[in-house]
Structures are given as structure tokens and as C-alpha cells.
Amino acid sequence: MSPNSTLILRTALVVLTVLAVLGVAWLLVSILEILIIVLISAILATGISPIVTELQERTWTRRRIRLSRGAAILVVYLALLVAFVGLAGIVITPVVIEAQGFVENLPENLRKLELLLKDYQARYPWLPDLSDIVRRLPQEASRATAYFAPAAGVAFRFVGGIITILTVLVLTFYMLLEGRALREGILTRLPGPRRVQFERVLDDVGTKFSGWLQGQLLLGLIVGLAAGLGMWAIGMPYPFLLGIVAGVTELIPIIGPIIGAIPALFIGVFQGWWRFLFTVGWYAFIQQAENNFLVPRVMRHTVGLSPLLTIIAVVIGAKLMGVVGVLLSVPVAAALQVIVGEILETFLPKE
Numbered sequence: 001m002s003p004n005s006t007l008i009l010r011t012a013l014v015v016l017t018v019l020a021v022l023g024v025a026w027l028l029v030s031i032l033e034i035l036i037i038v039l040i041s042a043i044l045a046t047g048i049s050p051i052v053t054e055l056q057e058r059t060w061t062r063r064r065i066r067l068s069r070g071a072a073i074l075v076v077y078l079a080l081l082v083a084f085v086g087l088a089g090i091v092i093t094p095v096v097i098e099a100q101g102f103v104e105n106l107p108e109n110l111r112k113l114e115l116l117l118k119d120y121q122a123r124y125p126w127l128p129d130l131s132d133i134v135r136r137l138p139q140e141a142s143r144a145t146a147y148f149a150p151a152a153g154v155a156f157r158f159v160g161g162i163i164t165i166l167t168v169l170v171l172t173f174y175m176l177l178e179g180r181a182l183r184e185g186i187l188t189r190l191p192g193p194r195r196v197q198f199e200r201v202l203d204d205v206g207t208k209f210s211g212w213l214q215g216q217l218l219l220g221l222i223v224g225l226a227a228g229l230g231m232w233a234i235g236m237p238y239p240f241l242l243g244i245v246a247g248v249t250e251l252i253p254i255i256g257p258i259i260g261a262i263p264a265l266f267i268g269v270f271q272g273w274w275r276f277l278f279t280v281g282w283y284a285f286i287q288q289a290e291n292n293f294l295v296p297r298v299m300r301h302t303v304g305l306s307p308l309l310t311i312i313a314v315v316i317g318a319k320l321m322g323v324v325g326v327l328l329s330v331p332v333a334a335a336l337q338v339i340v341g342e343i344l345e346t347f348l349p350k351e
Contacts, residue, residue: 036324037164041171043331045179046206047213051076052176073176077169098241102263112270201342208334219294220247223286227260230282234275237267246286253310253330257287309333 055072059065067075183202187195228243236242242264249260261283268279313333317325 036321037168038171039328041168041175043209043213044168044172045175046209048076048172049176049179050210070177073173094240098238102238102241109266109270116269197342197346201338204338205335208338209331212331212334216251219290220250222294223247223250223257223290226286227264227283231264234278236264236271236275236279251327253314257290
């Protein structure tokens, strides 16, 4: 083959490769919502799978009857539905009432905070004047919402769509039902060494997903109860709402506890100095207990991400997919850590 023909062939291969990569990237962007649904379904299926397996392997009644895989999944779904309905009946009504009261009182509280900051600045001129920031806070919040709306549009459509939620539940059901068969079907088509390696990666990723899901739910429950009970004990307004906010924001890595404390501190400013100081101390105690006791025991050993990698994953997830990206950043990063580690162990020379 002549040099000119070789050059033309190589150029054509490069162009085709670039076009193929761009086509794959375009396809991934086009089906982004579907990929998010599949990923969340996989995480839920992995987290629920140990419970389903336990129910399936346990014997019931004196005749030692065992549940089928499908029956065990239906039992778990029914238990989750009953728990959700019961929790909604207990929590949602007071939370809605408190949320309405909080929103109605927000303009007046912002005005009081502005006057309070002006008074402190007049007493202590060396303090920065923050009253103007508080006065512009509603306008800035509106601008921020408008700015982040395009980036988080996929996330909000996903969270708000009833059809999407049903799709996730159905996909999770079939992943739980057929996951083992699909896994075995893939493994049987791989050569011996690759089969062992692929199985190890699947097990490690499954452990990460399951540990993250169960850990996040447990941490959110503990932090939400602690915050809500603490605020209720000192007679703070909106204790149910503050507990829900603290529990939900716990799902956000690193900065979640700080975000969850802001509404309580804002309300505490108008409830007397001792309630405000108790609120500061109580949320600081919760955060320290979470960082030094709960997270190391609940999350770090199962997910195994360093704080630096966690922050990087959260920033990338927020940039790419908004709210959903933040929530899914840690399990995805943990799975990538397993895959990249296996690749490096395979191809890098061992000393």
C-alpha cells in the first residue's frame, strides 16, 4: 500500500472514530433521563435485594414453605407502601401546616432580621452591614432559581413525574426478579479469569450501592429525629418541618447538614437568645456526632470514598444534572472507583 493510501486510510479511521464518539455522546445526552431512571432503579434494587433474599430463604409455617422471589419482592413492596402511608399520615399534615406558616411569616421575619442587623451595626460600627443583603435576599433567591432551573430541569421533571416514579418501581421489581438470571447469563459467556474478575466487580459495586442506600436512609432518619426532637423540646416553632428538612438535606454529601441547619438558625433568631444559642449548639452537636461517629460507622466502611473525592463528585454531579446529580454523585463515584481500581490492577505492572 502506498504512503498516500495509508495516510488516507488512517485519516478516515480517525474521522470515523471521532464521529462514533460524538454519536455515542449525543445518544447518551438524548437518553439522559432514561439513564437516570435505570441508575436509580439499579441502586434501589441493589439496596432492597438483601431483604428480598432473606425473605426468600426463610422458611414459613410448620410446613417449611418458602416464598418465591416474586412473592418476596411483593411483600417488601407492600411493607414499604404501608410504612410510607403510615408515615405520611403522621408527618405530612403537621409538616404542611408548619410549611404554610413558615412561608406566610417569612417576609415579616426577613424584615425583623434586617432591623436587627441594622441595630447591631449601629451599636458596633466595626461590624459589616448585612442588612442590605437580607433586604435583597428574595430577589437574589428568585434570580438563583431562574439560573439553576435549566441545569436542574431534568431533576425536577424526574422528581415530579408520577409516571417516572411508577417506571422506577417497575424497573426495580424486574431487576430484583431477573437480576440473578441476567448476571449468570453474562458470566457464563465470559472466559474463566474474566468471569471471576467481572463477578468481583459486580459484587463490589453492589456492596457500594447497597451500603450507600441503607446508610443514607439510616443517617437521614437519625439526623431528622434528632433535629426535630431537639427543636420540639425547647418549644421552637415548626419542629416537624425542621426535622424533615434536616433529614432530607442529610442526603446531600458534605454540605447537607449545614444547609439543613440554616432554617432552624433563621427561626431561632426571633425566639430569644437562649433558644438561638441552644439551636446553634444542638445542630453543631448533631454535625459533630454525624462526622465523627455516625458516618464512619454507617457509611465510610461501605462506600469508602475520601472527603476530597466526595466533594469533586458532588460538584460534577451538580453541574451535570442539578439536584439528582448531587444525590447520585456518591454511589456513582464509588462504582467508578471500583471499576477504575480493577482496570489499574489488571493493566499496570505489579511490583
